[in-house]
Amino acid sequence: xxSKQILKIENLRTYFDTWAGKVKAVDGVSLEVREGETLGLxxxxxxxxxxxxxxxxxxxxxxxxIIDGKIEYKEENLLEKTESDMQKVRxxxxxxxxxxxxxxxxxxxxxxxxLTEVIRCHQNVTKKEALEKAIELLRLVEIPDPEIKxxxxxxxxxxxxxQRIAVARALSCQPSLLLADExxxxxxxxxxxxxxxxxxxxxxxxxxxxxxxTHDMGVVAGVADRITVLxxxxxxxxxxxxxxxxxxxxxxxxxxxxxxxxxALRREKLAVIPGTIPNLIEPPTGCKxxxxxxxxxxxxxxxxxxxxxxxxxxxVACIRASEIKxxxxxGAKTDE
Amino acid sequence: MRLRRSIKAKLQPKKQKARSKGVSQWNIAWxxxxxxxxxxxxALIIGxxxxxxxxxxxxxxxxxxxxxxxxxxxxRVPPSMKYLFGTDFVGHDVFSQVVYGARSALYxxxxxxxIAMSLAILVGLVSGYYGGLVDNILMRITEIFLVFPFLxxxxxxxxxxxxxxxxxxxxxxxxxxxxxxxxWAPNARIIRGEVLRVKESEFIDASKALGASKRRIIFRxxxxxxxxxxxVLTTLMIATAILVEAAVSFLGFGDPAAITWGQQLQKANEAxxxxxxxxxxxxLFITLLVLGFNLLGNGLRDALDPRLRx
Numbered sequence: 001x002x003s004k005q006i007l008k009i010e011n012l013r014t015y016f017d018t019w020a021g022k023v024k025a026v027d028g029v030s031l032e033v034r035e036g037e038t039l040g041l042x043x044x045x046x047x048x049x050x051x052x053x054x055x056x057x058x059x060x061x062x063x064x065x066i067i068d069g070k071i072e073y074k075e076e077n078l079l080e081k082t083e084s085d086m087q088k089v090r091x092x093x094x095x096x097x098x099x100x101x102x103x104x105x106x107x108x109x110x111x112x113x114x115l116t117e118v119i120r121c122h123q124n125v126t127k128k129e130a131l132e133k134a135i136e137l138l139r140l141v142e143i144p145d146p147e148i149k150x151x152x153x154x155x156x157x158x159x160x161x162x163q164r165i166a167v168a169r170a171l172s173c174q175p176s177l178l179l180a181d182e183x184x185x186x187x188x189x190x191x192x193x194x195x196x197x198x199x200x201x202x203x204x205x206x207x208x209x210x211x212x213x214t215h216d217m218g219v220v221a222g223v224a225d226r227i228t229v230l231x232x233x234x235x236x237x238x239x240x241x242x243x244x245x246x247x248x249x250x251x252x253x254x255x256x257x258x259x260x261x262x263x264a265l266r267r268e269k270l271a272v273i274p275g276t277i278p279n280l281i282e283p284p285t286g287c288k289x290x291x292x293x294x295x296x297x298x299x300x301x302x303x304x305x306x307x308x309x310x311x312x313x314x315x316v317a318c319i320r321a322s323e324i325k326x327x328x329x330x331g332a333k334t335d336e
Numbered sequence: 337m338r339l340r341r342s343i344k345a346k347l348q349p350k351k352q353k354a355r356s357k358g359v360s361q362w363n364i365a366w367x368x369x370x371x372x373x374x375x376x377x378x379a380l381i382i383g384x385x386x387x388x389x390x391x392x393x394x395x396x397x398x399x400x401x402x403x404x405x406x407x408x409x410x411x412r413v414p415p416s417m418k419y420l421f422g423t424d425f426v427g428h429d430v431f432s433q434v435v436y437g438a439r440s441a442l443y444x445x446x447x448x449x450x451i452a453m454s455l456a457i458l459v460g461l462v463s464g465y466y467g468g469l470v471d472n473i474l475m476r477i478t479e480i481f482l483v484f485p486f487l488x489x490x491x492x493x494x495x496x497x498x499x500x501x502x503x504x505x506x507x508x509x510x511x512x513x514x515x516x517x518x519x520w521a522p523n524a525r526i527i528r529g530e531v532l533r534v535k536e537s538e539f540i541d542a543s544k545a546l547g548a549s550k551r552r553i554i555f556r557x558x559x560x561x562x563x564x565x566x567x568v569l570t571t572l573m574i575a576t577a578i579l580v581e582a583a584v585s586f587l588g589f590g591d592p593a594a595i596t597w598g599q600q601l602q603k604a605n606e607a608x609x610x611x612x613x614x615x616x617x618x619x620l621f622i623t624l625l626v627l628g629f630n631l632l633g634n635g636l637r638d639a640l641d642p643r644l645r646x
Binding site for chain 1: 560
């Protein structure tokens with residue numbers, strides 16, 4: 001499992017300068033993606049998942065700005081690249097799939113135009129070759145009758161179909177890294193399963209790495225190799241999927257798992273995490289999770305925890321990680 | 337759209353004729369437009385005036401600015417078979433002059449609308465997309481143009497230009513350019529608003545994330561999505577420009593050498609009681625053409641509105 005890392009983010013800070021103050025959407029995120037793996041990026045709404053992904057591509061919307069940090073992709077710091085160099089990275093090296101397929105396709109262009117545009121933007125091919133490539137892509141994402149469907153317009157396709165097109169468009173130049181920002185949130189459950197299955201098999205086929213952003217623990221469980229849990233713009237815990245689910249060390253991870261509706265743990269009422277995500281303009285001192293944490297002590301409000309490797313490959317940002325004993329709500333499953 | 341057609345032409349094997357065709361929003365709009373009787377009537381009127389303008393020398397019984405009634409003493413005679421719309425005080429055949437006026441009306445309409453809309457599109461797109469300081473500066477300039485008393489400033493400019501410039505510089509083209517330069521502001525504001533809406537769509541972020549340059553985003557992704565507004569505004573702008581030219585001419589600030597309906601109205605205004613035909617016919621044509629463009633514009637707006645999908 002020691003493959004090369006393709007992406008390494010160190011201490012990324014992306015702030016939004018609003019009239020109310022600086023919103024610290026991403027405040028010191030560090031993570032890494034290895035070649036060929038899927039990293040699940042998990043957290044509540046507003047925990048900085050999407051902003052992290054947008055920061056990687058350098059397309060944080062105004063007034064957002066990357067203040068500090070390092071984003072190393074294939075040993076190059078993306079933050080030092082010029083805008084025109086970044087345009088070559090976007091879509092070609094790193095691709096992005098958006099949440100809502102209904103709005104992420106341009107309504108006035110046919111599928112053929114949308115796909116060939118990206119292909120011809122990054123590759124030196126003729127229109128005809130680009131179109132053949134596009135049809136090939138539609139076949140890859142398992143769209144029936146690609147030669148006919150390619151002349152359709154987005155409004156003629158169903159949601160699942162549109163997301164397949166969006167996946168095809170993102171893959172059109174064989175990127176090495178795919179950022180999928182809640183790609184299945186707006187789809188119904190059966191389509192969701194199909195798309196996830198598709199992305200999983202495509203990832204293997206094209207030897208890509210992937211960052212899967214989601215708030216759905218069920219989705220990451222099935223797809224991700226490793227998971228990074230974000231809370232209020234900072235990393236709480238990073239470990240492989242099994243460890244996160246069965247041996248979490250951070251109280252927030254545990255709270256997240258408790259809140260997952262599960263048939264195996266049928267309870268009267270769905271557990272929720274008390275409180276809401278803190279104000280990101282003036283986050284709580286010390287550990288940002290302490291006001292909601294059931295294990296919090298006085299020290300948690302004073303000392304900011306650092307991300308530490310407590311076991312090989314298992315990073316936790318909690319001062320009391322070694323003192324407290326957390327039992328996974330899913331039961332402690334040892335290695336099979 | 338062009339790309340699709342050319343690729344299709346090259347790549348589609350003939351046997352695939354029966355395939356289900358992609359229905360673009362333009363196809364849908366055209367289908368909806370066809371059902372709109374008023375809009376079709378508008379198009380018909382415009383077509384009729386265009387026909388007059390194209391074949392004016394063939395349709396008009398007398399050459400332009402000729403005075404068939406002057407020598408025969410038939411000045412200000414009422415409509416008859418010889419003079420379909422009668423003659424005016426010096427003996428022009430009103431019908432011929434109305435026919436020749438069609439070309440001027442269309443020239444002013446399309447010319448001024450072309451200038452005004454080009455400016456409006458440019459300002460609207462740049463201002464809406466870039467936002468911030470650029471937007472601020474462009475919008476303040478737009479507001480300066482908006483608060484001008486439009487007609488008054490137009491008349492002043494025309495007067496000054498004809499007085500200052502050497503002879504031959506004025507004329508219908510100058511009137512057209514002036515109307516164009518002074519009427520882009522409200523359209524720029526509308527287009528900017530639409531750009532602001534489209535800019536926030538996810539597909540713009542998506543094309544950004546796929547490596548599109550700013551120019552590409554503005555012209556290839558945003559512009560086609562505001563094109564429906566631009567088309568509607570253009571038709572209405574043409575109508576306005578024709579009206580403004582008529583007003584300018586009527587007030588005596590137009591080009592006296594050009595044959596326009598406004599000029600004819602001006603000459604007729606002294607004889608409204610005795611010779612109604614001198615003013616009624618040019619006026620009727622102005623009304624008709626402006627109505628035609630308005631009907632067309634309204635029809636296009638209904639047809640192109642993405643919210644009204646069948």
